[in-house]
Amino acid sequence: MKTSIAALICGIIFGLGLTISEMVNPARVIGFLDITGEWDLTLMLVMGSALIVTVIGFPLITRKAHPLLAEKFSLPTKTELDLPLISGAVLFGIGWGLAGLCPGPALAGLASLNPAVFLFVAAMVAGQFIGIRLEKALA
Amino acid sequence: MIEPNVAGGVIGGALIGISSVLMLLLLGRITGIAGILTGVITWNKADGLPWRAAFVIGLVLGAVLYQVFVGPLPMDMQAGTPVLIIAGLLVGMGTRLGSGCTSGHGVCGIARRSPRSFASTATFMAVAVATVFVTRHLLS
Numbered sequence: 319m320k321t322s323i324a325a326l327i328c329g330i331i332f333g334l335g336l337t338i339s340e341m342v343n344p345a346r347v348i349g350f351l352d353i354t355g356e357w358d359l360t361l362m363l364v365m366g367s368a369l370i371v372t373v374i375g376f377p378l379i380t381r382k383a384h385p386l387l388a389e390k391f392s393l394p395t396k397t398e399l400d401l402p403l404i405s406g407a408v409l410f411g412i413g414w415g416l417a418g419l420c421p422g423p424a425l426a427g428l429a430s431l432n433p434a435v436f437l438f439v440a441a442m443v444a445g446q447f448i449g450i451r452l453e454k455a456l457a
Numbered sequence: 458m459i460e461p462n463v464a465g466g467v468i469g470g471a472l473i474g475i476s477s478v479l480m481l482l483l484l485g486r487i488t489g490i491a492g493i494l495t496g497v498i499t500w501n502k503a504d505g506l507p508w509r510a511a512f513v514i515g516l517v518l519g520a521v522l523y524q525v526f527v528g529p530l531p532m533d534m535q536a537g538t539p540v541l542i543i544a545g546l547l548v549g550m551g552t553r554l555g556s557g558c559t560s561g562h563g564v565c566g567i568a569r570r571s572p573r574s575f576a577s578t579a580t581f582m583a584v585a586v587a588t589v590f591v592t593r594h595l596l597s
Contacts, residue, residue, distance in 0.1 A: 324483040325508035326515040332476035332488065332560075333519020337530060339469020340462050342520065345533040349459050351589040358459035363466030364473065365563060371474025372568035376481060380569075385485030392485055393569070394556070399576050406555020407562075407577040411584025413547030416592065418535045420559045421552060422490040424545075425513060429520035430530040437538065438545040443498050445549020446491070450499070452554060 321387050333426045339364040342427045344418025351415055402456065406449075413445075477565050484508060487569075489561020490516070491552035555581075 340346045341364055349358030384390050414420050419427070419438055427435040477488040486505075495501075496509040524530055536544060552558045555577055557566065562581075566574020 319507075321484050321505070321508045322511040325480070326511040326518075328476045328480045328483075328488070329512040329515020329517075330519040330522065331472050331479070331515075332490075332512075333516040334523060335469045335472030335474075335476060335519075336516075337469070337520050337523035337527070338472065339466050340531050341469065343531040343533055344535040346462070346531075348535050348589055348593075351585045352593055353586055354590060355593055356459045358461055360461040360463075360466045363461060363463060364470035365559075367467045367470025368474035368477070368564045369567060371471055372477050372564055375474070375478035376565075376568040379478065379482045385481065385483055387483045388485045390485060391481075393487060394566075394571065394573070396556070396573060397571075399573060402554045403556060403573055403577055404580055406551045406553065407580035408551070408584050409547045410551025410555055410558060411581035412588050413544040413549075413551060414559075414581060415585035415588025416536055416540050416547070417544035419544070420490075420548060421494055422516065422558070422560050424548075425490065425494065426516050426520040427530060427532055429517050429524060430532050432532060432534070434534045434538070434541055435532070438541045441542045441545025442549040443494070445546040445551075446495055446498060446553045447549075448546070449550040449553025450495070452550065 324387055332422065333429075335364075335368075336423050336426045342423040342430075344423075347414070347418040347420075347423070351418075402453070473560070473564060477560070477568075480512075481565075487561055487565045488512075489557045489565060491558040492556070492561055495553060551581075 336342050346360050350361035424439050480486050480488045493509045562574040562577040
């Protein structure tokens with residue numbers, strides 16, 4: 319229960335971050351990616367600002383024996399630069415460049431009740447299921 | 458150049474960072490939205506379904522609060538229906554195979570100095586820039 323309430327609050331903060339920064343707006347994202355067009359550096363400010371907080375905060379936290387509401391840290395353990403990692407990043411990059419939406423802004427954007435966002439999220443969920451199938455086939 | 462949203466970008470980015478730091482401090486988890494979503498859609502009760510669902514609900518609630526207190530969500534869609542479907546499929550498949558997205562790799566993974574996250578972020582950024590170059594400048 320405590321972890322769910324904590325995650326709910328963190329989700330709200332994240333959702334506010336994505337909206338206040340306008341990262342829910344595909345025009346802002348495509349504007350950043352369009353480096354030879356009319357460039358919009360907002361995304362760089364968002365990522366830079368977020369990274370300042372995480373780069374300082376993360377090492378201070380992982381020094382602790384365990385998180386406050388859980389027995390242990392659950393961090394990714396893979397270190398290998400393998401084909402699924404890179405091919406996945408390529409597919410994601412194409413999709414992100416086509417729509418200007420990545421998972422966070424797409425989910426937060428559902429609050430707009432814009433049918434186009436619901437369509438994108440439905441396709442993204444279907445894509446994740448296809449991805450899970452592919453992972454099983456490759457493993 | 459398009460006028461950047463400097464204040465919104467810096468404040469919003471800091472909130473994203475604070476949320477990620479709190480998730481690590483409290484739950485010991487990486488705030489990767491793609492991964493959190495996978496746990497919800499597969500209804501994986503063995504791997505923290507309640508907190509994952511709560512985070513996604515919070516994400517939408519945050520945007521609802523923005524609409525209540527600030528104004529309509531700024532969302533100018535840049536693609537038509539067929540392209541949105543293809544893009545959504547690619548984002549879903551890619552984030553699954555590639556173990557993460559802009560938040561998990563771009564914000565959290567880089568802070569963990571994960572080589573996989575550096576490689577992923579550099580790759581999806583470069584590919585997305587190339588994609589926009591093709592669609593905005595070569596095809597139109």
